[in-house]
Every structure is written in structure tokens, then in C-alpha cells.
Amino acid sequence: MIEKALKGDRSYWGWIVFLLFIIAAGVYSYARQLDTGLTVTGMGRDVSWGVYIAQFTFLVGVAASAVMVVLPYYLHDYKAFGKIVIVGEFMAVAATIMCILFILADMGRPDRVLNVLLYPTPHSMVFWDVTVLNGYLLLNIISGWAVLGAERKGVPAPKWVKPVIYLSIPWAISIHTVTAFLYAGLPGRHLWLTAVLAPRFLASAFAAGPALLILVTYILKKTTGFDAGKEAVNKLAVIVTYAAVVNFFLIGMEFFTAFYSNIPGHMHSLQYLFFGLHGKGQLVSWMWFSMMIGLGSLVVLLVPKLRKSSTWLIAACLGIVLSIWIDKGVGLILGGFVPSPLEEIVEYFPTLIEISVTLGIWAIGIFLLTILLKVAVAVKTQD
Amino acid sequence: MDEQRREFIRKTGLGVLAGLGAVSGLFPESSMESAVASTSSGDSASGKTRWGMVIDTRKCRGECTRCIDACHEVHNVPKFDNAKDEIKWIWKSPFENVFPGESKQFVSEETREKSYLALCNHCDNPPCVRACPTQATFKRRWDGIVAMDYHRCIGCRFCMAACPYGARSFNWRDPRPAIKKMDPSYPTRERGVVEKCNFCSERLARNMQPACVEACPEGALTFGDLNDEQSEIRVLLDRNHTLQRKSELGTRPSVFYII
Ligand code: SF4
Ligand code: SF4
Numbered sequence: 001m002i003e004k005a006l007k008g009d010r011s012y013w014g015w016i017v018f019l020l021f022i023i024a025a026g027v028y029s030y031a032r033q034l035d036t037g038l039t040v041t042g043m044g045r046d047v048s049w050g051v052y053i054a055q056f057t058f059l060v061g062v063a064a065s066a067v068m069v070v071l072p073y074y075l076h077d078y079k080a081f082g083k084i085v086i087v088g089e090f091m092a093v094a095a096t097i098m099c100i101l102f103i104l105a106d107m108g109r110p111d112r113v114l115n116v117l118l119y120p121t122p123h124s125m126v127f128w129d130v131t132v133l134n135g136y137l138l139l140n141i142i143s144g145w146a147v148l149g150a151e152r153k154g155v156p157a158p159k160w161v162k163p164v165i166y167l168s169i170p171w172a173i174s175i176h177t178v179t180a181f182l183y184a185g186l187p188g189r190h191l192w193l194t195a196v197l198a199p200r201f202l203a204s205a206f207a208a209g210p211a212l213l214i215l216v217t218y219i220l221k222k223t224t225g226f227d228a229g230k231e232a233v234n235k236l237a238v239i240v241t242y243a244a245v246v247n248f249f250l251i252g253m254e255f256f257t258a259f260y261s262n263i264p265g266h267m268h269s270l271q272y273l274f275f276g277l278h279g280k281g282q283l284v285s286w287m288w289f290s291m292m293i294g295l296g297s298l299v300v301l302l303v304p305k306l307r308k309s310s311t312w313l314i315a316a317c318l319g320i321v322l323s324i325w326i327d328k329g330v331g332l333i334l335g336g337f338v339p340s341p342l343e344e345i346v347e348y349f350p351t352l353i354e355i356s357v358t359l360g361i362w363a364i365g366i367f368l369l370t371i372l373l374k375v376a377v378a379v380k381t382q383d
Numbered sequence: 384m385d386e387q388r389r390e391f392i393r394k395t396g397l398g399v400l401a402g403l404g405a406v407s408g409l410f411p412e413s414s415m416e417s418a419v420a421s422t423s424s425g426d427s428a429s430g431k432t433r434w435g436m437v438i439d440t441r442k443c444r445g446e447c448t449r450c451i452d453a454c455h456e457v458h459n460v461p462k463f464d465n466a467k468d469e470i471k472w473i474w475k476s477p478f479e480n481v482f483p484g485e486s487k488q489f490v491s492e493e494t495r496e497k498s499y500l501a502l503c504n505h506c507d508n509p510p511c512v513r514a515c516p517t518q519a520t521f522k523r524r525w526d527g528i529v530a531m532d533y534h535r536c537i538g539c540r541f542c543m544a545a546c547p548y549g550a551r552s553f554n555w556r557d558p559r560p561a562i563k564k565m566d567p568s569y570p571t572r573e574r575g576v577v578e579k580c581n582f583c584s585e586r587l588a589r590n591m592q593p594a595c596v597e598a599c600p601e602g603a604l605t606f607g608d609l610n611d612e613q614s615e616i617r618v619l620l621d622r623n624h625t626l627q628r629k630s631e632l633g634t635r636p637s638v639f640y641i642i
Contacts, residue, residue, distance in 0.1 A: 037574040038538075039555035044467030048543045048553060108538015108553065108575030115517040115537050126516035126541055187510050187632040188547025265483075341549040342480040342501070346466070 001149060004378035005371045011223070012374070019367045026360010029353045030105065038108060041354040046346035047337040051329075051358050052106035058208070058329035059095045059102070059365075060179045061201060063136065065209020066092035067172035068239050074165050080231040083380060087220070087228065088213055089144040090372040092172075096137040098365035105357055125181045132175045139168040144372075152379045176201045183336065191269035191336045194257075200250040201328075206243035208324040210236045211317035216373075218314060226377045237313055241301040244320055248295065251327075269335045272345065277338070280345045287331050294323030433507065433527035434582055435609035435637035436596070437619045438500050442603035445497050451475070453598035454580070459571045461561035470552040472580040473502040473595055482640075484629055494642070500604075502595075503550040503580040504628060504636030505529045514545035520577075527609075527637060528582045536576040543577060547632050551579045609637060 008016075033040050043050045069088035072078035104110050121127050143165045150157040180198035187193065214236050217228040258266040271277050273287045297319030306312040339345050350358075454460070454473050461470055475498035479487065482499070509529050511520050519536035522529050543551045557574045565571070569585060572578050583593035591597070596604040607616030619625075625639040 037554070037556040039468055042467075044555065045469050045552055046466075046549070048540045103539075106539070108540070108577075109536065109573075112517075112535070112537045115519070115535055119517050119535070121516050121518050123513050124516040124541070125514070126539065130516070182541075183544075186514065186545045186547075187634065188629065189544065336544070341483075341547050342476055343483045344480060 001145075001152060001375050001379065002371075005374045007378075008374065015370065016367070019363045019370070022363035023360050023367065026357050026363065029356035029360065032353055033105075033357065034110075038106075040351060042348050042350045044346065044348070046340040046344065047334060047348035049106065049333055049337070050348055051350045051354055052102045054329045054333040055358060055361070056099050056102040056106075057179060057201075057333060058325055059099045060133070060176055061205030061324075061328065062209045062212060063092045063095035063099065063133075064172045064176040064202070064205045065213070066140065067169055068206055068210050069213070069236075070165060070172075071169050072235070074162070075169065078235075080229055080235060083226075084213070084217060084228040084232045084236075086144055086148055086376045086380075087216060087373060089140050090376060091209075091213060091216065091369060092140045093137065093144065093372065094365045094369040096133060096140070097368060098361055099133060100137075101361045101364060102358075105361065125178060125185060128178045129175075129182060132171065132178050136168070136171050136175050139164055139171060143168060148376060148379055173202065176205050183332075188341055189336045190265045191332070194254060196250050196253055200247065200254075203243050203247040203250055204324045204328055207240050207247050208321050208328075210243070211240045211320040214240070214313065214317045215321070216369075218310070220373065220377065224377045224381075226381060233313070234308060237301065237307050237317075240317065240320060241298070241307070244294070244298050244301065247324070248298065268339050268343075272338045273331050273335045278345055280347055282347045282349075283331055283334065286326050290323045290326035290331065293319045294327070297323065431525065431527070431610060433609040433637060434505065434587070435527075435607065435616055435639065436582075436593075437605045437616050437623075437625065437639045437641065439603045439605070439619075439623075439641045440497070440499055441641060442601040443497075443500065443599075444601060447600070448475070449598045449600060450500070450595035450604065453594040454583075456564060457566055457583075457586075457594045458569050458581075459558075459562050459566055460578075461558035462563060463556075463561050468555045470554065470558065470578065472552075472578070473500060475499060476501055482626065482628060484631065485626070499640070501548065501550070501628075502638065503529065503546075503582075504548055504634065504638045505580075505582055507635035507637060508633060510545040510547065510632075510634060511542035511551065514541040516541065523584075526587075528584050530581055530584060531578060533570070533572050533576050533578065538575040538577065540577065547629055547634065548636075551577050553577050 041050060041052075066088040069081050069085045073081040073085045104113065107113065116127060116130050143161055146161045146164075147157045177198045180201045183189065183192035184194065184197040214233055217233060220226045220228070255270065258270050268277060272281065273283050275281065276284050297316040300306045300312050300316040301320075307316070334348055338347070451471075451473050455462070455471070458472060460472055463469055477498055478485070478490065478494050481501050505528055507527060509520075509522055512518075512522050512529060515521075516539065517535050517537055519532045520529065520542050521532070538553065540553055543553060554572055554574050554576055559571055562571060583591070583595075586593060593604075593606050596606045605616050605619055607614040609616060609620075611617065619641070620639060623641045625641055627636040627639055630636065
């Protein structure tokens with residue numbers, strides 16, 4: 001099937017070359033990082049995680065969100081998702097691979113990564129995260145490929161695929177729950193020490209993921225003529241709307257708990273992120289931008305007429321993705337480290353090398369997605 | 384709802400509760416009771432050693448750094464000039480940084496101006512150990528020291544996020560060029576792994592006191608077995624009111640402060 005990715009027009013190849021170029025730059029930067037150590041990043045003793053772990057967190061959400069198309073289609077036999085389900089699954093595959101790469105990029109000794117499996121440690125949440133992420137990757141590759149392969153031959157998908165797909169549904173929830181547990185169980189990091197972290201992760205994932213999916217379907221339609229169907233997109237837009245409502249509701253809960261209780265530790269990180277603390281507030285404009293654009297997009301989504309117009313929908317989806325990317329992919333991780341356990345405020349600025357590695361990993365993911373979708377569209381349109 | 388169903392629900396409910404009870408009985412580590420006790424009281428059992436330290440801050444002179452220098456020298460701790468790459472096992476910080484939860488109003492001038500020693504607390508209930516995915520950070524069963532295996536550490540820095548005391552440092556770059564005087568009796572670390580105070584386990588094995596304790600000219604640091612009622616450290620703890628850093632987090636630090 002993969003040979004279908006080798007046939008394409010000029011713009012397809014141009015896109016591939018462009019991605020390869022960014023990947024090459026990323027690989028070069030990563031080589032520099034391997035050579036000198038993580039000191040080439042902006043991370044330090046106080047803010048000891050940065051964009052890598054933040055991207056990881058955001059992308060686990062994107063991966064998990066495939067369940068929003070898989071569940072209605074396979075469990076409720078919602079036919080309108082017939083064409084889009086494979087897009088969702090392949091997006092999950094690409095996102096999961098990016099997650100794994102971001103974890104590797106963040107490690108001080110990536111050559112020892114197998115130690116996680118050689119010395120399995122159930123009381124560590126990382127152990128569970130590695131397990132569920134890899135499992136999820138397998139489940140999605142297997143089910144996506146098997147269903148597509150059967151479709152190509154024009155035969156029904158093999159019987160064993162169904163249970164695999166059913167298993168992937170709770171599994172998707174688990175990957176993002178366990179990811180939240182990575183942070184939520186740490187004493188002394190008040191921003192993360194909240195029971196709504198996992199629910200918030202899921203809500204933001206089910207908003208940002210399907211919003212991204214809508215954007216991908218528009219790109220597919222534009223570039224390949226593959227149309228996922230108006231009904232599918234409308235349904236996805238409704239999912240995005242509800243999930244975004246829940247997401248912003250939960251963010252509001254965090255504010256209420258912190259500021260009404262007035263406990264300094266609980267307020268500090270939020271104060272730092274949204275208002276600045278002791279004169280330092282590098283992320284303040286980012287966070288307000290995230291809030292404004294997120295809530296603005298939500299308003300657009302809440303009006304059925306706007307939601308049904310593709311221009312407004314595209315704008316709103318872009319807004320939701322950007323808003324949640326900032327909230328989760330920037331604010332949440334960095335905010336957890338400020339103030340430090342000794343109540344010092346240390347700010348973090350990613351370096352060029354770090355940004356280049358980050359872009360490189362994104363490019364690898366988008367490259368994979370391009371190839372996978374190329375194959376999928378070729379099979380679906382039988383050319 | 385009819386009687387039968389109600390009865391069924393009652394019974395299954397009881398069954399689940401009984402099950403949970405049995406589980407927590409079988410695995411004392413997981414029982415709810417121990418979780419509650421560990422946050423506040425519940426001094427450790429005797430029999431095993433639990434190394435601990437009392438820092439008498441009344442005796443500690445503000446500008447003195449003898450203990451810090453001694454520690455960093457015998458453990459080949461590198462010295463970098465920037466805060467980002469910094470590695471430290473023991474250091475001094477102001478009261479409000481070392482004890483952020485303690486009272487902040489009308490603090491005496493002396494307390495406000497003095498700096499206080501901070502180091503790994505060798506917690507009895509260490510969150511860093513819980514978080515580490517490879518057991519590269521582990522608690523020694525026989526003496527309570529929270530130790531590290533530099534050869535196993537993958538550098539994921541989960542322990543750094545988990546430690547509520549900022550006690551851990553990461554080797555962001557090769558430490559060796561930044562070591563002033565190499566001490567061949569203790570291994571240097573490689574780039575990419577985490578390190579922290581080890582309560583001088585290498586010296587304890589040779590029946591020596593920790594380097595910081597030995598170096599202090601004022602006798603402000605007392606080291607000993609917290610589980611031994613006769614020990615000097617226990618006598619000090621009996622006679623003085625002491626503080627543990629962020630004791631409300633239930634980590635049960637083994638380092639105590641007389642303020
Ligand atoms: S002080 Fe920090 S590093 Fe030391 S044992 Fe406690 S949690 Fe672990
Ligand atoms: S950095 Fe090393 S010691 Fe710390 S959690 Fe990771 S593997 Fe364990």
C-alpha cells in the first residue's frame with residue numbers, strides 16, 4: 001500500500017521536500033544537543049522542563065482525541081464518520097510518535113531509555129505512560145492499516161479488528177489520564193496538584209484534537225479533493241464546541257478554588273501566568289491571548305449559523321487549537337515551575353536549538369501524517 | 384426500588400468495602416491508615432537505622448560556608464558561574480525561601496536577615512523515589528538514605544519535578560571541566576544525569592561523620608540515627624522545638640532545624 005505515497009504532483013513533492021528540510025535542521029540541532037548536553041536549551045535547575053515536555057503534553061491530547069471519531073463510528077455506527085475515521089486514527093499515530101520523540105529529546109541519557117523497561121517500576125507514573133503510549137500506537141497502527149488494507153481489496157475488514165478498535169477507545173482515555181497523573185501527583189507543585197487536571201486534559205484534548213481534524217479535512221479537500229462530508233465536519237464542530245465549553249469551565253474552577261480560598265501557594269502560579277508575580281510575567285500576554293482567542297472562538301462555535309459556515313469554522317478551529325496549545329503547550333508546564341520550591345521566580349526562554357529540534361519533531365509528525373493520508377486518500381478514491 | 388434490589392446493593396456495597404479492607408490489611412503499604420499517619424505523626428519503628436540531621440541555626444554563622452565547601456569538594460561537585468547550569472548539594476538561602484510555609488508577618492530581624500542551610504532531606508516518604516521510573520533514585524531499606532545510581536539514571540528529571548525542596552541538580556553539561564580540585568575517592572558524574580546530597584554514605588561506610596558535619600567549626604550540625612533513642616540527635620530533638628521543611632506535604636524529612 002505504501003507505494004501509493006510515491007505518486008504525487010509537484011506541490012506534494014514540494015511539501016515533502018520542505019518538511020525534510022525542517023527535519024534536517026532539527027536533526028542537526030539535536031546532534032548539537034547530544035554533543036554539548038541539554039545546556040544548549042533554555043532549561044535549567046529551576047525550570048527543568050520546557051517546550052519539549054509541553055509539546056508532549058499537548059500532543060498526547062491530539063492522539064487521544066481520535067476516540068472522538070472512532071467511538072461514534074464503531075460503537076454507535078454513526079455512518080457519517082466513515083470517511084474521516086481513518087484520518088483521525090492516522091493523526092493519532094503521528095501524534096503518538098511525536099510524543100515519544102519529544103520525550104526522547106528531553107532525556108539527559110536517551111541511550112539508557114530501555115532502563116524504563118529493564119527495571120519496571122509500577123509506582124512511577126512514567127512507567128505507565130510509556131506502556132499506554134506504546135500500546136496506543138500499536139492499536140492505532142494495526143486497526144488503521146488493517147481496515148484500510150481490506151478496503152483496498154474491497155473486502156470487509158477481518159473480524160479480529162473489531163475488538164482491537166473497541167480496546168482503543170478506553171485506551172485513548174487512559175493515555176491522557178495517565179499523562180495528567182505525571183503532573184497531578186507531585187507534592188509541592190500547586191498548579192498541577194489538582195483533581196481536575198485529568199478531566200481538563202481530556203476536555204482540552206477533545207476540543208483541540210477534533211478542531212485540528214477539521215482543519216486537516218479542509219486541507220485534504222483543498223489539496224486532493226477528498227471530501228470527508230459536510231455532516232461529518234458539522235458533527236465534529238459540535239464536539240469541539242461542547243469540549244471547549246467544558247475546558248473553559250474547568251479553567252474557571254481553577255481560578256475560583258485558588259483565589260477564593262486565597263491560599264498563596266495555590267494562587268502563585270496562576271498569578272504568575274496571568275498577572276505577573278513580583279514584577280516578572282513573561283507569559284502574561286500569551287495567557288491572555290490564549291484566553292481571548294479561545295473564548296472568542298467558542299462564541300463563534302456556539303452560534304449555529306457561524307459554525308456551519310466554513311470560513312468561520314476554520315477561523316474558530318484555528319483559534320481553539322492555538323488557545324489550547326498555548327494553555328497546555330506553554331503555560332501549564334512552565335507555570336508549574338514558577339515559583340520554584342524555594343519560591344524563587346526564574347524565567348525560561350527556549351533557545352534557537354531547542355526551537356529547531358521542536359520544529360523538527362513536528363515536521364517528522366506532519367511528514368508521517370502526510371504519507372499516511374496520501375495512502376488513505378489513494379485507497380479511498382481508488383486511484 | 385424493591386426490597387430485594389435494595390438488599391442486593393447493600394450487600395455488594397459491603398462486599399466491596401470488605402474487599403478494600405482486606406487489601407489494605409494484606410498490603411500495609413497501601414492501607415489508608417498509614418497514609419494518614421505518615422502526614423503528621425507516626426515516628427519510625429526502631430530496630431532499623433534512619434539517618435537524620437539536626438541543624439542548630441542559632442549556632443550557624445551567616446557568612447560561613449565551610450560545610451558547603453567541604454561537601455562540594457569531597458563529592459567533586461562542579462562550580463558553574465550561571466544559575467541555569469548550577470549544581471549544588473547543600474547551600475544557604477533566606478528563611479522565606481527555605482521555609483516558605485512558615486509565618487511571614489512580624490518575623491524578627493535576625494530571622495529575616497540570616498540565611499539557612501538547605502539540602503536533601505532524605506525524606507522517609509520521598510516523592511522523588513516514587514516518581515523515578517528506573518529506581519535510579521531509591522531509598523536504602525537499611526538506613527533510610529535516599530541514594531542515587533548515576534549509571535542507571537536516564538535524565539528524565541521527574542525526580543526534580545517531584546522534589547518539593549529543590550534539592551536536586553541536573554548535569555546540563557559535562558561537569559568535569561568545572562571541578563576545581565578532583566577528589567579521586569569519589570566518582571565524578573557524567574553529563575545528563577541528576578545528582579544530590581547522599582548524606583555522605585561513602586564516609587558513613589568508613590565510620591566517618593558527613594563532611595559538612597565535620598567541617599562546621601561551631602558544631603551546628605548533628606548527625607545520627609533517628610531511630611536510636613539514646614543518640615545525640617534524639618536528645619537534641621527531645622530538648623528543642625524543631626522544624627521540618629514543608630512537613631505538611633507528608634514527606635517526613637529527616638533533616639530538622641532548631642530556629
Ligand atoms: S528532599 Fe527531595 S530529593 Fe531529598 S529525599 Fe526528599 S524529595 Fe527526595
Ligand atoms: S532523572 Fe534519573 S533519578 Fe531522576 S527520575 Fe529520571 S531516572 Fe530517576
